[in-house]
Amino acid sequence: MVSDYKVQIKNLYKIFGPDPKSMVSHVQQGMGKSDLLDQHGHVLGLNDINLDIPAKKVQVVMGLSGSGKSTLIRHINRLIEPTAGEVIVDGENVLEMNETALRNFRQKKASMVFQKFALMPHRTIAENAAYGLTVQNIPEDEAKERSQRWIDRVGLSGFENHYPAQLSGGMQQRVGLARALATDAEILLMDEAFSALDPLIRTDMQSVMLDLQEELHKTIIFITHDLDEALRIGDNIAILRDGRMVQAGTPQEIVLKPADDYVRDFIQDINRARVLQVGSMAHGKPPAKGPKIEKNVVVEEALQIISSAKAKTAIVTDKGKPVGSVTLDDMIAAIARPEPGDKGIETYR
Amino acid sequence: MSFLTEFPSMDPGNLRDLKKAIDGTFRDFTRANGEFIESLFDPLKWFLLWFERLLLATPWPLIIIIVCALAWLASRSWKLVAGTAIAFLVIGYLDMWEDTMVTMAMVSVATLLCIGFGIPIGVAMARSDRAQAIITPILDIMQTIPSFVYLIPVVMLLGIGKAPALIAVMIYAIPPIVRLTNLGIRLVQEDVLEAANSFGASYRQRLLGVQIPLALPNIFAGVNQTIMMALAMVVIAALIGGSGLGTPVLRAVNNQYLALGLFNGMAIVALAIIFDRVSQAYGKRLQKHREGGHGV
Ligand SMILES: Nc1ncnc2c1ncn2[C@@H]1O[C@H](COP(=O)(O)OP(=O)(O)O)[C@@H](O)[C@H]1O
Ligand SMILES: [Mg+2]
Numbered sequence: 306m307v308s309d310y311k312v313q314i315k316n317l318y319k320i321f322g323p324d325p326k327s328m329v330s331h332v333q334q335g336m337g338k339s340d341l342l343d344q345h346g347h348v349l350g351l352n353d354i355n356l357d358i359p360a361k362k363v364q365v366v367m368g369l370s371g372s373g374k375s376t377l378i379r380h381i382n383r384l385i386e387p388t389a390g391e392v393i394v395d396g397e398n399v400l401e402m403n404e405t406a407l408r409n410f411r412q413k414k415a416s417m418v419f420q421k422f423a424l425m426p427h428r429t430i431a432e433n434a435a436y437g438l439t440v441q442n443i444p445e446d447e448a449k450e451r452s453q454r455w456i457d458r459v460g461l462s463g464f465e466n467h468y469p470a471q472l473s474g475g476m477q478q479r480v481g482l483a484r485a486l487a488t489d490a491e492i493l494l495m496d497e498a499f500s501a502l503d504p505l506i507r508t509d510m511q512s513v514m515l516d517l518q519e520e521l522h523k524t525i526i527f528i529t530h531d532l533d534e535a536l537r538i539g540d541n542i543a544i545l546r547d548g549r550m551v552q553a554g555t556p557q558e559i560v561l562k563p564a565d566d567y568v569r570d571f572i573q574d575i576n577r578a579r580v581l582q583v584g585s586m587a588h589g590k591p592p593a594k595g596p597k598i599e600k601n602v603v604v605e606e607a608l609q610i611i612s613s614a615k616a617k618t619a620i621v622t623d624k625g626k627p628v629g630s631v632t633l634d635d636m637i638a639a640i641a642r643p644e645p646g647d648k649g650i651e652t653y654r
Numbered sequence: 655m656s657f658l659t660e661f662p663s664m665d666p667g668n669l670r671d672l673k674k675a676i677d678g679t680f681r682d683f684t685r686a687n688g689e690f691i692e693s694l695f696d697p698l699k700w701f702l703l704w705f706e707r708l709l710l711a712t713p714w715p716l717i718i719i720i721v722c723a724l725a726w727l728a729s730r731s732w733k734l735v736a737g738t739a740i741a742f743l744v745i746g747y748l749d750m751w752e753d754t755m756v757t758m759a760m761v762s763v764a765t766l767l768c769i770g771f772g773i774p775i776g777v778a779m780a781r782s783d784r785a786q787a788i789i790t791p792i793l794d795i796m797q798t799i800p801s802f803v804y805l806i807p808v809v810m811l812l813g814i815g816k817a818p819a820l821i822a823v824m825i826y827a828i829p830p831i832v833r834l835t836n837l838g839i840r841l842v843q844e845d846v847l848e849a850a851n852s853f854g855a856s857y858r859q860r861l862l863g864v865q866i867p868l869a870l871p872n873i874f875a876g877v878n879q880t881i882m883m884a885l886a887m888v889v890i891a892a893l894i895g896g897s898g899l900g901t902p903v904l905r906a907v908n909n910q911y912l913a914l915g916l917f918n919g920m921a922i923v924a925l926a927i928i929f930d931r932v933s934q935a936y937g938k939r940l941q942k943h944r945e946g947g948h949g950v
Contacts, residue, residue: 382852411854423849427867437853439863488853 311360311492311524312381317390318354319376319548322347325388338547350376352548354390358541360491361522365539367529367571373548374528378496381526382415383407394492412441415492416485420500422477424469424484431456431465433480437488455483459513475506482513486521493525500529511537532571536580544568556580577640578605586639587621587629595619600628604636611636684810692812698767699817706759714751718742725928729935738932741924750899750921757888757898757925764823764884769877772828776835776873777861786836793829801826801890809894819896827883834876838869874937881929885922899925 320328320341328347338349351373358364368374379385380392383399392399394414402410416437424433431449432439434456438448456465459479469477478498485493499507515538518525529535535542536556543553544567552564560580563569584600596614598607600621611619611633621629663669709717718739725731725738745754779786805822812818842865850864866873892900899918906915 384848384851408854408856411852413854417849417852419845419849421845423843423845425846425849425864425868436850440850440853440855440859484853494852 309359310357311395312356312358312364312526313391313393314354314356314358314377314380315391315393316353316355317351317377317380317392318388319350319373319380319385320347320388321350329389349548351380351387354550356543356550356553358524358526360524362540363518363525363527363538365527365529365535365542366545367532367535367542368545369530372545374530374545375496376548377545378417378494378526378528381492381494382411382417412437412488414490415494416488416490417494417496418478418481418485418498420497422469422474422481422501424477424480426469429466429468430461430472430480433469434483434487436484437490441488452483452487455486456480458486458517459483473506475502475510478502478510479513482510482517486517491524493523495525495527497528497530499534500531507534514538532575536575544571557582557585561585573642576605577642578608578636579603581639583607583619583621583631583636584623586635587631588635589630591620591627592618592630595630597622597625597627598631599623604640607631608633608636680807680810688811692817695812695817695821698763698820699815702759702763702816702820705763706756709755709759710752714746717755721928725932728932728939730939731935734928734931734935738928741928745921745924748917748921750902750918753897753899753902753918754921754925757885757900757922760820760823760888760891760896760898761881761884761925761929764820764827765877765881767820767824768828768831768880768884771824772831772876772880773835773873776832776876777839777866779832779836780839780865789832793832796825797829801887805890805894814895816895816897818894819891822894823884823887823891823896826887827880830879830883831873831876834872834879835869838872838876839865841872842868871937871941874933874940878930878933878937881933882926885926885929888922 318329318332319325320332322328322345325347328341328345331341331345332349332352336344338352341347341349354377356364366374366377376385380387381394381399383392383402387400394410399407399410425436428436431452432445434452435445435448438451439445443451453465456462459482461476461479461483464472464476469480472480478501481498499510502510511534514525517523518538527535527538539556541554542556542559544551544559544564546567552559552568554562557580559568560572560575560577563572581604582601583598583604587600595616595618596610597620598610600623602610607619611617618630618632620627621631664672712720721742722735722739725735729735742754745751775789779789801822804825805818808818808821808825812821846864846868847860850860855863888896888898889900889903892898892904899922902914902918903922905911906918
């Protein structure tokens with residue numbers, strides 16, 4: 306294996322229109338989405354995307370509607386052909402696969418969950434969940450047997466013989482999840498999988514997914530436009546704007562160092578105490594005494610530790626070894642919402 | 655000023671020559687290839703004759719039982735089954751049984767052939783915009799051209815008899831099934847197809863597992879219309895040897911036999927109503943799981 310990354314996206318461009326190839330050079334010379342549309346009548350879908358996605362982690366892709374999220378995720382299983390660039394999965398270029406190899410890839414390696422569920426209305430829940438296996442020509446009975454486990458796992462036992470239209474949205478998406486899991490693919494592509502659901506059900510589904518992930522360790526690429534969702538489930542977050550990737554990093558990196566005002570707007574209203582870890586604000590020498598807090602503990606928990614110890618200063622540790630100190634004031638300052646346009650966040654470091 | 659009041663039409667002599675040339679060319683073509691082309695349609699004729707003989711040889715009670723059973727399977731409605739039984743009993747009592755069987759054979763065989771040819775054509779149209787652009791105007795012509803006009807070349811090529819009658823019925827009845835197959839497949843939601851693709855389905859798996867099943871209600875509406883049009887063609891087909899219920903109707907028109915025309919006309923109407931209700935009820939049952947639902 307050449308790299309530790311499960312999926313690598315390199316210099317990916319996607320332009321929609323009658324003659325996309327000839328538009329690449331305009332974009333490479335810096336033409337933006339609106340100019341390309343006004344002057345050449347082409348829609349800029351993706352603009353020079355580079356993203357390395359580690360295995361067994363949840364990579365979130367975020368951005369406003371129309372920023373290119375769906376376009377990007379569909380390049381990974383090549384539901385959309387790029388205008389230029391490479392998509393490499395496990396060291397193999399997806400774009401060079403022939404039809405058989407590509408179908409095999411879609412059947413075994415990457416499965417997808419859709420925003421509008423995209424279940425087959427004429428198939429029962431059991432048949433829907435087994436669809437990915439049926440496509441592999443596994444006999445219907447065996448396919449159903451294998452997918453039953455996932456129907457049970459997502460909590461739909463007893464609904465096997467219902468039809469999708471008889472189920473609520475949340476339950477339909479559980480079917481979508483079971484269908485994607487049933488093929489045992491290592492990569493899960495989720496395009497706004499929970500965006501169509503009511504907030505309570507959405508939180509519910511996030512928990513279902515996090516529980517599953519703890520057990521299964523899939524490489525998940527998760528699209529959302531909801532930052533709270535992104536922060537809750539993402540190990541890494543990439544932010545798209547008008548087809549360009551404006552920032553990629555861990556949730557904490559993005560909150561601490563938003564790349565521009567677009568990102569800053571995104572993180573405006575989040576609960577920073579749940580994202581920032583004490584390690585990011587540790588400074589100076591460890592104090593002689595005080596409660597010990599691991600550096601990857603988020604501020605929300607750290608505040609509880611420090612206040613129940615009735616201390617003002619805590620020892621920040623790295624795998625048990627003291628590395629610095631953090632005070633109550635540090636933490637309170639860190640979680641204060643920054644003024645719009647205020648670049649002062651970096652001063653907390 | 656006669657230029658404005660009288661259309662400057664082609665010189666009568668030239669026009670006559672043009673028509674003669676067309677007629678002559680086609681007649682020569684017919685003389686040269688008529689027999690060969692006729693032999694192409696022989697299998698259709700055999701199939702039709704075989705089915706006709708089967709219906710005529712089957713005891714009438716058995717036919718009524720089979721037809722009622724089919725009506726029940728398709729519609730699950732006792733009313734429809736009872737209506738069907740009564741209609742057939744009355745038809746038999748009024749001595750129209752044999753003509754009715756001949757007509758049923760013609761309509762069934764024409765419908766089956768229309769399905770057999772029409773669905774693949776519709777599938778091809780749905781697959782390629784080019785095919786659609788080529789086939790749509792042909793269908794338009796087939797549906798709007800007066801049926802008597804295409805009877806002429808059919809009769810010139812194939813003569814008078816069962817085969818030309820069957821062809822005439824098919825030409826008239828095939829457009830709806832082609833159109834609605836195409837439409838039904840094109841209306842299948844893009845996201846469901848994308849899901850099938852994302853799991854690595856092949857073209858065949860998409861077509862047979864997703865597109866056709868989801869297009870079935872539309873395809874069935876097409877089958878229904880095809881049956882109706884085939885029945886509507888029965889009287890005209892009788893002109894060129896189709897026989898069945900159309901023949902007595904023609905005789906009644908020529909001789910002003912009111913009762914004969916009325917009885918046979920009503921028999922055609924009864925068949926039409928039965929076929930229509932049964933196939934519509936079946937089409938509705940196909941849609942059972944698709945409509946309603948909770949959405950999001
Ligand atoms: N098939 C297409 N033809 C033309 N433009 C498209 C097509 N698909 C997407 N786009 C455009 O590409 C941009 C990105 O779309 P999309 O990836 O769906 O955004 P998102 O999923 O982030 O809402 C939008 O401006 C959209 O209008
Ligand atoms: Mg989208």
